[in-house]
Amino acid sequence: MSNVPSLYLIIALAPLAGAILAGLFGTGFLGRQVSRRMSHVITIALVLVSTIGSVIVLMDVLAGARFDGTVYTWSLIGQTKLEIGFLIDPLTALMMVVVTSVSLMVHIYTIGYMADDPGYQRFFAYISLFTFSMLMLVMSNNMVQLFFGWEAVGLVSYLLIGFWYTRPTAIFANMKAFLMNRVGDFGFVLGIGLLFAYAGTMHYGEVFKQADQLAAMKLPGTDWMLLTVACICLFIGAMGKSAQVPLHSWLPDSMEGPTPISALIHAATMVTAGIFMVARFSPLFELSNTALSFVIVIGSIGALFLGILGIIQTDIKRVVAYSTLSQLGYMTVALGASAYSVAIFHLMTHAFFKALLFLGAGSVIMGMHHDQDIRNMGGLRKYMPITWLTFLIGTLSLVGTPFFSGFYSKEHIIEAAGAAHIWGASFAHFATLTGVFITSLYSFRVYFLVFHGKERFPIGGHDHAAHAHGVDDHSHDDHAHHGATPHESPWVVTLPLVLLAIPSVIIGALVVDPLLFGGYFKGAITVLPQHPAMAELAEEWHGVVSYAVHALTSVAFWLMIAGAVVAWYCYLINPKVPAAIKHNLSFINRVLENKYYADWFNEHVISRGVLALGNGLWKQGDRGLIDGLIVNGAARTVGALAAVTRRLQSGYIYHYAFAMIIGLMALITFFVLVHK
DSSP: OTTHHHHHHHHHHHHHHHHHHHHHHSSSSSOOOSOHHHHHHHHHHHHHHHHHHHHHHHHHHHTTOOEEEEEEEEEEETTEEEEEEEEESHHHHHHHHHHHHHHHHHHHHHHHHTTTOTTHHHHHHHHHHHHHHHHHHHHBSBHHHHHHHHHHHHHHHHHHHTSSTTSHHHHHHHHHHHHHHHHHHHHHHHHHHHHHHHHOOOBHHHHHHTHHHHHTOBOTTSSSBHHHHHHHHHHHHHHHHTTOTTSOTHHHHGGGSOHHHHHIIIIISGGGHHHHHHHHTHHHHTTOHHHHHHHHHHHHHIIIIIHHHGGGOOBHHHHHHHHHHHHHHHHHHHHHTTOHHHHHHHHHHHHHHHHHHHHHHHHHHHHTTSOOBGGGOOOGGGTOHHHHHHHHHHHHHHHTOTTSHHHHHHHHHHHHHHHOOSTTHHHHHHHHHHHHHHHHHHHHHHHHHHHSSSOOSOSSSOOGGGGGTTOOOOTTOOOGGGTTOOOOOOHHHHHHHHHHHHHHHHHHHHHHIIIIISOTTBTTBOOOTTOOHHHHHHHHOOOHHHHHHHHTTSHHHHHHHHHHHHHHIIIIIOTHHHHHHHHHTHHHHHHHHTGGGHHHHIIIIIHHHHHHHHHHIIIIIIIIIIIIIIIHHHHHHHHHHHHHHHTTOOOOHHHHHHHHHHHHHHHHHHHHHHHO
16 A cells, blocks of 8 residues: 555546646647647546545545645644645545546547637636546545645636636626635635634644534634634535535536536536535534534525526526525435435435536537527437437436436435424425426426427527527637537537436446445445434335335425426426416515525625625725824924914924923933932
């Protein structure tokens, strides 16, 4: 095992090397020695190295290997070391495989999707840099490196969302994502700072060893438990990164970025960083029921209410984006229920089927000549058979169809919410159960409108009028010569779809038993006896087939069927029904179209409040207090004193002699009195 640390370095640094080569030598920054073809060959080859290395690490971990060591001591403050180090355990190994494998698929897919974009090399540099940042985050063994990876993925996501920086909407979206994540990161820094202040270390293991002592402490000057405050602050960071209510509204707007980014950031990596972080800090969260209740309530609100917004979206990417928000809510519910392993399990299955859906949506957009409006589609099944079949597989997995991957993870989350004995668990169980119907409804709505029913696109000449409906207006659209007839995407696009469809079907059944009930996460995730959700799930588990067959009689299964039937009837059989509902429930529709007025609140209340506060500090604090009183006030005081003392300057010598005598007498009197 002496060469294992070197392997870890190779896994982490290979994508960074690809980013440097493509970014510095392919974009004109230090020349253009790296061509378009070389940029994707280099970055894909190096991400493939990381993927293979991650699989090797997973095999080693399954064989019992563990590693927790320092690579580099960055700084020494007194006796406190700030280090770069790796922690390799079952949780890390699983995340490494998910991150690198999905990233590899996105890299391959990008060859076709960004084929004629002038920023081709820059794009590959960004996504490789993103992969490196995510690997540093999940492989870290301390909070310093965790924070570095945390901020790095935020920075690169800013660059990727605003990749088409000539579009005002893209610039607005990436700034919105950046600012909202900073709000969450403020809480994250406070949480890390509290733990560091009272534990005296940044190292995970050393902090976790002091968990019981930390749990007995109170925040100075309050009756609040220190650990509860620290955990809630950490989770506020996760709320920003993993797009939980109310820090969620940046994620749908981030669809302004290219579709491969939607798959990479919003399926498998950045948005799941918060889920991973809470699971990593499970030894601390387990000691605070208040923090767990906060987590489960926030998650259940997102799982239910953000999913509803997907029902009214007409942009194919935005429907999948709201689906991501809802599924992140499901994962968060599992965290709050102390079913951390179920949350990570759903993170993994979701990474595959959601990346498949995003890339499938991108394939549809390419086939439709970059029209993203599902109202302009229909009947694409015969034009795009591979995209159709893989998109259907992703949809079936997302809605929780028995035997598909998403079923095993999603069903266990619903059961965990019902088995959690903490405040908020009942609402979480209701929200996750109701969310099954909603997920099925919006998922099959998109599926039926896009791939079935009558064709709603013009045949023949290219219809640019369609672009009025929310188009991903690529400057690199080279498909005009095909007319407006849809077409299947090239193999570099469909191959990743097929490769992602396979785990979307089988990975859940293959790993559910060892991951949830076989002790895979032993030593990496802590669950205390007073939180019995996982123990109750284990009692109900009787194998993959038995679980799926039994689910055919469950409420969740029939809610899923009901959602599919309603979507089929409303969007294929009787399309007048949705229009009638919209007309009769116009108030509710208006609320949904305004996304519960979250953006309005942020822009008109929060932003104006911050602006008013800033103006107040500027006018009253800076100009009034500092400039007016301290700086200018001091000058005015000196001037006033000078004006008074100037009158004492008469110019007569006997006046000055008299003043000197008076002063001398005053000094003598003072010394006489002191010495007495």
